[in-house]
Amino acid sequence: MxxxxxxxxxxxxxxxxxxxxxxxxxxxxxxxxxxxxxxxxxxxxxxxxxxxxxxxxxxxxxxxxxxxxxxxxxxxxxxxxxxxxxxxxxxxxxxxxxxxxxxxxxxxxxxxxxxxxxxxxxxxxxxxxxxxxxxxxxxxxxxxxxxxxxxxxxxxxxxxxxxxxxxxxxxxxxxxxxxxxxxxxxxxxxxxxxxxxxxxxxxxxxxxxxxxxxxxxxxxxxxxSDDLLVFERNYVFVEDVSLSRRGVSFRLNPRRDLQTVDVRISAIDKDGNQAIQFRNNSMSATPPRPSTGWIYESELADGQYLVDVFLEGHLAFRSFLSVGTGLF
Known part of the structure; x- marks a missing residue:
């Protein structure tokens, strides 16, 4: 029926x-x-x-x-x-x-x-x-x-x-x-x-x-969007990631219990070279105030990079990001 x-x-x-x-x-x-x-x-x-x-x-x-x-x-x-x-x-x-x-x-x-x-x-x-x-x-x-x-x-x-x-x-x-x-x-x-x-x-x-x-x-x-509130959000995840000539900036949503997190970030340039390789296996998801996010400083040339973020060993972010305003 x-x-x-x-x-x-x-x-x-x-x-x-x-x-x-x-x-x-x-x-x-x-x-x-x-x-x-x-x-x-x-x-x-x-x-x-x-x-x-x-x-x-x-x-x-x-x-x-x-x-x-x-x-x-x-x-x-x-x-x-x-x-x-x-x-x-x-x-x-x-x-x-x-x-x-x-x-x-x-x-x-x-x-x-x-x-x-x-x-x-x-x-x-x-x-x-x-x-x-x-x-x-x-x-x-x-x-x-x-x-x-x-x-x-x-x-x-x-x-x-x-x-x-x-x-x-x-x-x-x-x-x-x-x-x-x-x-x-x-x-x-x-x-x-x-x-x-x-x-x-x-x-x-x-x-x-x-x-x-x-x-x-x-x-x-x-x-x-949070209009339907479809997620629980009890554990860490990536809010946003961006690149600049200074390095990689990122914000994490902290765990509800505020435990530290194993964080690994890499950036690969168009030629396959490792431009960023960051690891902290016991990192606070929340930076000291008044900062709202973290930055890992590493001088980057203009161009496009494949950026990965792993949290607790799990892929949490992957995308191409650019430095500079030109077309790459």
Missing amino acids: TLSAAFVDEHITKWEAALTRPAYPFRSKWPSRLFHHAPLENAVRIIIDGNLRSRNDPANQRERDVAAAGVIDARQHAHDSVRLYFRPRNPTQWHIEGIRKSGECQYGEASHAPVLIMLVFEARRVLSLPDVKFCDRNMQLGAAEPHDTEEHFSAIPFDKVYHMGGTGGDASIVQHRCAEVLVPSPLLLDGSLQWIYCRTSAEKATLLHHLGVYGAQWAPRILV
Whole structure:
């Protein structure tokens, strides 16, 4: 059965109104959208392919598998479907997002998305597609069952799905935050994908660099914005990077616990020569006031450089940057 457009519109209107309140007002923008988070490497493959594919789709080009092995292997029921969430910042995302130190990933080092990209889809479009199903919790849970009727959709406890803040010991809230939509694979991005969200301008530049010739096509849809508050931001990441004749300037978002960070920066000139090689394995992400960012001084000639920033050994930024105002 297919959800009717009128039914979907009624759902969106109801929950946009219910979530328009002083506490967490950004949630009012969630009901009209569906969400899929992906590590940088996978997001690049998805965007170039132009399709979001299921785990079992033979054309899936997933490069980095961040699914927790013990969880994803527990059930196969949803592996033939494209899986979207009704909301961002769900428990699954919480476990994988961010550049972490060794040993900080609950489900192992592989279950880790250092740079996370959020794909935002139009709920009206996707929920009205033929053969779409949905579940009121994560399909990896033993009691989870998919449905396709308006009656079952209306029974989803969206007050718990969209819930923010403490749970008061109610474990069902955590489960329902992972409610998902199951779409036949593949899901074509054109016509359903609304935006691609990045945490910072540096991560947007990194995504565009990896997209190569496809970057210009998708750039208008790639945003750096907090309007939907789709990221957790608990761990270190790169805010911005720039070059000048003095060297490389950079700003980092600090960890919530303010621990020091292993930072490595390199810059390669057009001839393949190493122009900058910086390493500090125990660096504060925040410089002394009044500075807002760091600079590593190294005299640079005018030209273009490939700049890499690694945090805790993970790629956090990569793009070409220029020194001087000429054309290179």
